[in-house]
Amino acid sequence: MIRVLAVDDHPLLREGIAALISTEEDMELIGEASNGREALDLFRKCHPDVTLMDLQMPEMNGIDAIGAIRSEFPDARIIVLTTQPGDVQVFRALKAGARAYLSKVMLRKELLDTIRAVHAGQKRLSGEAAAEIAEHAADDALTPREIDVLRLVAVGNANKEIGALLSLTEVTVKSHVKNILAKLGANDRTHAVTIALKRGIIDL
Amino acid sequence: MKSAANYLAISPGLKIAFALLIGMILGGNGIIIWQFHMARVQTDRLYGANRQLTAVLQLQVKLLSFHQQLDDLARSNDAQLMAAGTEPLRGALREQVRQTAAAIASLPPETQADPAILPTLEAIQVALPAQLDAIVRLANSGDWATVQRRLGNELTPIESVTASLVESIGQQARGELTQAVENTSSVQRTILMIVPATAISTFCIAAFLGWSVARRMIEVRLEERVNERTRLARDLHDTLLQSFHGLMLRFQAVSKMLPEGKAKEQLEKTLERADQAIAEGRSAVYDLRSSTTETNELSEALNAVGNELSKQDAAEFSLVVEGAVRDLHPIIRDELYRIAREALSNAFRHARARHIETEIEYGERAFRLRIRDDGQGIPADLLDQGRPGHYGLPGIRERARQVGADLTIWSRAHSGTEIDLCLAGSIAYGRPPRPARFQLFRKKIG
Numbered sequence: 001m002i003r004v005l006a007v008d009d010h011p012l013l014r015e016g017i018a019a020l021i022s023t024e025e026d027m028e029l030i031g032e033a034s035n036g037r038e039a040l041d042l043f044r045k046c047h048p049d050v051t052l053m054d055l056q057m058p059e060m061n062g063i064d065a066i067g068a069i070r071s072e073f074p075d076a077r078i079i080v081l082t083t084q085p086g087d088v089q090v091f092r093a094l095k096a097g098a099r100a101y102l103s104k105v106m107l108r109k110e111l112l113d114t115i116r117a118v119h120a121g122q123k124r125l126s127g128e129a130a131a132e133i134a135e136h137a138a139d140d141a142l143t144p145r146e147i148d149v150l151r152l153v154a155v156g157n158a159n160k161e162i163g164a165l166l167s168l169t170e171v172t173v174k175s176h177v178k179n180i181l182a183k184l185g186a187n188d189r190t191h192a193v194t195i196a197l198k199r200g201i202i203d204l
Numbered sequence: 205m206k207s208a209a210n211y212l213a214i215s216p217g218l219k220i221a222f223a224l225l226i227g228m229i230l231g232g233n234g235i236i237i238w239q240f241h242m243a244r245v246q247t248d249r250l251y252g253a254n255r256q257l258t259a260v261l262q263l264q265v266k267l268l269s270f271h272q273q274l275d276d277l278a279r280s281n282d283a284q285l286m287a288a289g290t291e292p293l294r295g296a297l298r299e300q301v302r303q304t305a306a307a308i309a310s311l312p313p314e315t316q317a318d319p320a321i322l323p324t325l326e327a328i329q330v331a332l333p334a335q336l337d338a339i340v341r342l343a344n345s346g347d348w349a350t351v352q353r354r355l356g357n358e359l360t361p362i363e364s365v366t367a368s369l370v371e372s373i374g375q376q377a378r379g380e381l382t383q384a385v386e387n388t389s390s391v392q393r394t395i396l397m398i399v400p401a402t403a404i405s406t407f408c409i410a411a412f413l414g415w416s417v418a419r420r421m422i423e424v425r426l427e428e429r430v431n432e433r434t435r436l437a438r439d440l441h442d443t444l445l446q447s448f449h450g451l452m453l454r455f456q457a458v459s460k461m462l463p464e465g466k467a468k469e470q471l472e473k474t475l476e477r478a479d480q481a482i483a484e485g486r487s488a489v490y491d492l493r494s495s496t497t498e499t500n501e502l503s504e505a506l507n508a509v510g511n512e513l514s515k516q517d518a519a520e521f522s523l524v525v526e527g528a529v530r531d532l533h534p535i536i537r538d539e540l541y542r543i544a545r546e547a548l549s550n551a552f553r554h555a556r557a558r559h560i561e562t563e564i565e566y567g568e569r570a571f572r573l574r575i576r577d578d579g580q581g582i583p584a585d586l587l588d589q590g591r592p593g594h595y596g597l598p599g600i601r602e603r604a605r606q607v608g609a610d611l612t613i614w615s616r617a618h619s620g621t622e623i624d625l626c627l628a629g630s631i632a633y634g635r636p637p638r639p640a641r642f643q644l645f646r647k648k649i650g
Contacts (some may be wrong), residue, residue, distance in 0.1 A: 015453075056442075083446070108456040
């Protein structure tokens, strides 16, 4: 029997997972959590075989939760679920210790197989995610500071405002933006935002 | 999170204009009120001088009539008559002196009483009753010659003092009058200058203020729409899409429970279609979000539209871009695109033109979009009313109005149509720099 823990902040999605898992003889849903903190508590209590983890959640997000769980239980088997594909997102999740990555669009067809595969000790990556990672494997990653700057660009701030918000000079912000454009291969700052949204560097 | 600060983000120009407006209104009115006050002070002084003059003149008249009556009594050579006649005269004179003194005392504070008045009045008050007594005594003793002489010698100096007093006070009053006339005309001149000057500058500043406020309102509205789209996209993504994913899993569970057969087959097909629908929905949500950030060159988009339309039409399409291409505000870009697409499809569908031309001008101060054809023109009644469903003219006008653009549609039968849209650069190219001090505020709440 594969014991599964579902972590997602949307009740309807958790219900769906529960419904689908209940049709299978060889697995059962032993717990549901709506954020990373609850997930960690439940994990300590139930020691699930496989954990399904959403990434965008309030309080403690999925990446942090994976890190926290893996630091206590290094052999925890975690499958990441997300609506937002993008190589950076996938890469971060894998780096934190996730064993598989599932886009929610593919959930219906691939969830059960993926649970079994991960339980058997395999790693799984959907074709879409693998392609994304391959495409940008050789790219320079953005630094955390550059991501901060990009986040502020995305909500429509000018360089001067970003400087004030991050306590940087306007010149520094400008050079950050220049590096961001170069690293993402963007034509201008708005193009950079679009790319960053698509690749999961920043959230919607 | 930003919008609260944005409402307060009034440009410095606007603040200065507002302060100037208040300053002009207060200052202009203040000067006018001050001028009226000056005129009032002058009028008071003139009034005081006239009252003084009137009082002294009355005294003089009374003195003369007093002298005349005494002369008449003296000429009668009747001591009894004289004694009886002097009593009412004495009373009347005393009353007159008292009235004059009261009139002088009640002058307005700005009016300087003539310094000779009070001593003169005192002299009259002291000297005249004594003179009267002496004269009556002389008359009783029958010395009429001395009575006549005394009347001539003693009363005349008093009269001449009063006369000179009248003269000097009269002069003072005339002086005040001249000055009052002068001052009044100067006040009049000042007011005639100040009132139109204040009115004109107030009007200009108010007009500028109104214009700025209108522009700011458009900017705020655009910002709101961007925020609204972002919020909408996030909401759809976070709630509706997630719910759909959840429901899909439940359907899948149901499908697994169904025995093989027609029902299961149908459900599987339906689920496939639903997958597609969700994928479309998801990409629509992403478009909604990225349309608020993505640069999408207007000329490229319009070129594509024009080329597409010209494939099925005889008309030749061309597009010209003038000036350095600049990023347009995303909402503006979308609206302009829709206006242009509507106008182009009108031209291709209805104009029977040979050439259809689009011109985009990225000016420093203004953005301009012109679409013209050499076709048969839009019938005048349609141009005026723009029946719904025809030519989409009301839609074009409405969109132009919403983004604050000036729109001119020119058309004449058989000589073509031109749609000319002009938009202030500050609106077209996005927000103006905001005052720095709101950044602190935003840092706290951001």
